[in-house]
Amino acid sequence: MESEPTAELIRAQLRRLRLKAELSQEEFGKLVHFSxxxxxxxxxxxxxxxxxxxxxxxxVLGTGGLLTSLLKLADRDGQPSWLRPWLDAERQAQQLRCYQPTLVHGLLQTANYARAVIRTDDMISDDEVDRRVAARMDRQSVLFGSDPPKYLAVLEEAVLRRVDESFRGLMTEQIGHLIECAGRPHIHVHLISAEVSMHVGLVGPLSLARGRDGGWVGHMEHQLGGVVVDSDEDVAILLSRWESVRSEALSRQQSIELMKDVRTSWT
Known part of the structure; x- marks a missing residue:
C-alpha cells in the first residue's frame, strides 16, 4: 500500500485544489472521467x-504534475525497509553492475514482464500488483534521466528461452526492449550462453553500485527480501564474483546478436 502519511497528503491536496477550483466532486469527476x-x-x-x-x-487542476510526483514519493516510501538503502544507492550511483541468473533484471523489465513476475505471488492483491508494477517502472527512470549511470547487466541466455507458448508475445516484447536498451551508449547487456553450464554466479543474483565518492555498495536478494553489503571485505568478494561472472559472458555485440536470434525463435 502507499505510504500512509504521503497518501494522506495527496488526498488533502487533491481536495484543497478541487475546492480552490470551485468544482464539486461530481463536476470534477466528469472532467477526469470518474464518477x-x-x-x-x-x-x-x-x-x-x-x-x-x-x-x-x-x-485539469493545472498543478504542474504535483499529485503524480507525490505519488512517486509515496511509492518510494512504501517500499520494504530492506530495499530502501539499495534504492538510495541505485539513484546516486555513477555505475551499476547487475547479474541475474533466473530473471531479466528489474531495471530492464517491460511492464508486462514485470507484471507476470510479480503475479507469480498469489498472496498479492490486484491493486498491490498494479502498485508494484508502477513502482518498478518509476524505478527505471534512473537509467533514462539526464545524467544516468553506466549500467552493466549480465543475464543468462536461458532466462530468455525459459517460457511457454502463452508467453510468446510477452517475451518477444521483452527481448525487443533489451535490444533497444543495449543500443544505448551507457547501457551494456551481456548474455552468458546456455553452453556455459556452471559458474560461480549461479549461486544467486548480485548487484553493485559505485557512488560519486568512488566507493562500492553491494546488494543481494533472497526469498524473504534482500541485504545491502557495505563492508570492505564483503564488497571485495562481490566485486571478485562479478568479474568471474562477467568473464563468462559474451561481448556486447555478440550478446545483441544472440538476443536477436532468440527473439526470432519466438516470432
Missing amino acids: GSQVSAVELGQRPLDRFFLRRADE
Missing part, C-alpha cells in the same frame, strides 16, 4: 490512489 462517488472514495481514502486519475487531476 462523483469515485472521487469521494479517493478523497476519503476508501479507494487506492490511481495513477491515471491523478495524472488527469494534475491536467
Whole structure:
C-alpha cells in the first residue's frame, strides 16, 4: 500500500485544489472521467490512489504534475525497509553492475514482464500488483534521466528461452526492449550462453553500485527480501564474483546478436 502519511497528503491536496477550483466532486469527476462517488472514495481514502486519475487531476487542476510526483514519493516510501538503502544507492550511483541468473533484471523489465513476475505471488492483491508494477517502472527512470549511470547487466541466455507458448508475445516484447536498451551508449547487456553450464554466479543474483565518492555498495536478494553489503571485505568478494561472472559472458555485440536470434525463435 502507499505510504500512509504521503497518501494522506495527496488526498488533502487533491481536495484543497478541487475546492480552490470551485468544482464539486461530481463536476470534477466528469472532467477526469470518474464518477462523483469515485472521487469521494479517493478523497476519503476508501479507494487506492490511481495513477491515471491523478495524472488527469494534475491536467485539469493545472498543478504542474504535483499529485503524480507525490505519488512517486509515496511509492518510494512504501517500499520494504530492506530495499530502501539499495534504492538510495541505485539513484546516486555513477555505475551499476547487475547479474541475474533466473530473471531479466528489474531495471530492464517491460511492464508486462514485470507484471507476470510479480503475479507469480498469489498472496498479492490486484491493486498491490498494479502498485508494484508502477513502482518498478518509476524505478527505471534512473537509467533514462539526464545524467544516468553506466549500467552493466549480465543475464543468462536461458532466462530468455525459459517460457511457454502463452508467453510468446510477452517475451518477444521483452527481448525487443533489451535490444533497444543495449543500443544505448551507457547501457551494456551481456548474455552468458546456455553452453556455459556452471559458474560461480549461479549461486544467486548480485548487484553493485559505485557512488560519486568512488566507493562500492553491494546488494543481494533472497526469498524473504534482500541485504545491502557495505563492508570492505564483503564488497571485495562481490566485486571478485562479478568479474568471474562477467568473464563468462559474451561481448556486447555478440550478446545483441544472440538476443536477436532468440527473439526470432519466438516470432
